[in-house]
Amino acid sequence: MSPSLKRTLSSTHRSISPPPIQRKIPRSTKHVADTRSVTPHAHADADQFRIFSWNVNGVGPLLQKQLSFSTDPALSPLRTFLKRHAWPHFLCLQEVKMNSKDTATQRRLQSAANEGVTSDEPCYTLHVSLPRDKYNATGFGGKVHGVATLIRDDVVANVRATRRPDWDLEGRVLIHELNPGLVIINGYWVNGTTNPYRDPSTGKVVGTRHDHKLRFHNMMLAEACKFEEEGKYVVLIGDMNIARARIDGYPNLRTTPVQHVTNRADFNAKFFTEETGLRGIDVFRHIHGDTRKYSYRPRGKQWGDSGDRVDLCIVSRQLVEELNAVTDTDICDNAIDRGHSDHVPLWICIDILKLKANTTIKTSMPSDHSIVDPRSIAEK
Structure with a gap:
């Protein structure tokens, strides 16, 4: 490997909708997105900070074979993805399915991101958060979440810190604090099920995954509100495992068992409607209104037969209403961008100059402008 590709792998081991009536929705172009790529090329300039998010349902295919969107055999599918989307500044991946001890795969993932790099193209640095819960994240040899x-x-150089919260033992959250005053939280939110949840310390069953999902909502809310209290602007992005309203599910919104309705109400209240909550903005709905696009597209059905908008980007209200800094967003709702996964990517553009001009946060950088993490994995 050439010196230019040697990178540090930073591992941080550490409105509410009632149940809808049963209905048939006529098949129309509103529900069946075309297969053209949705790419923000118009915003691929220095002032537009672009964040992509994708639940990849396992990184293996990104490392091992060409995918449907691959056109250059010299590039990995991951590098091809980054190139065709005009080199986003952040790519947040969820459900990567790597064992926490498998540093070789982590290195392969970073190498794949930089494979075939030329002198006029960017390189990428990888950060990961992987499961360390010996009772709740042990399936498939630890290759979960x-x-x-x-x-x-x-x-x-603008990333002041990257960490995973101590309460997250399942490898679901990465928090990135940037200058000037922007916090990006990459999250793979808990999916509510009736499966048992065990106390991480004792292994004793203390409820279900539905109960754990509600606790996860509380912890994520606390993280986001803490940053807002410090005067920072928060971007929550990732697979949140919630379709917010009827418009976000096709042909139906999931309402049984009833706990899914409870989970949805809790999510909407905490992050959108309660005065004591985040009161965030769902940027896709803010910009695209009642447009129907979906981020989850199951592979067991014909494209267009089913979909749910469960991958979201929620931002601090001030980022939109005061700074007008969110310039665009979309969901890449097409079969090509789904690749090997059962989810498609989504993205957001932020005008970084507006953020710099209006932020009141006084930040300081380390003298060498580096991220210091004693748990980093140095590539050998």
Whole structure:
């Protein structure tokens, strides 16, 4: 490997809708997105900070074979994805399905992101948070859950800190604090089921995954509100495992068992409607109104037969209403961008100049402008 590709792998081991009536929705172009790529090329300039998010349902295919969107055999599918989407500054991946001890696969993932790099193209640095819960994240040899973030190297100097919260033992959250005053939280939110949830310390069953999902909502809310209290602007992005309203599910919104309705109400209240909550903005709905696009597209059905908008980007209200800094967003609701996964990517553009001009946060950088993490994994 050439010196230019040697990178540090930072591992941070550490409105509410009632149940809808049963209905048949006529098949129309509103529900069946075309297969053209949705790419924000118009915003691929220095002032537009672009964040992509994708639940990849396992990184294996990104490392091992060409996918439907691959056109250059010299590039990995991951590098091809980054190139065709005009080199986003952040790529937040969820459900990466890597064992926490498998540093070789982590290195392969970073290498794949930088494969075939030329002198006029950017490189990426990888950060990961992987499961360390010996009772609740043990299936498939520990290859469950997990999030990873690829950060373009020309913006790494603006990342003040990357960490995973201590309460997250399942490898679901990565928090990135940037200058000026922007916090990006990459999250793979808990999916509510009736399966048992065990106390991480004792292994004793203490409820269901539905109960754990509600606790996860509380912890994510606390993280986001803490940053807002410090005067920072928060971007929550990732697979949140919630379709917010009837318009977000096709042909139906999931309402049984009833706990899904409870989970949805809790999510909407905490992050959108309660005065004591985040009161965030769902940027896709803010910009695209009642447009129907979906981020979950199951592979067991014909394209267009089913979909749910469960991958979201929620931002601090001030980022939109005061700074007008969110310039665009969309969902890549097409079969090509789904690739090997059962989810498609989504993205958001933020005008970084507006953020810099209006922020009142006084930040300081380390003297060498580096991220210091004693748990980093140095590539050998």
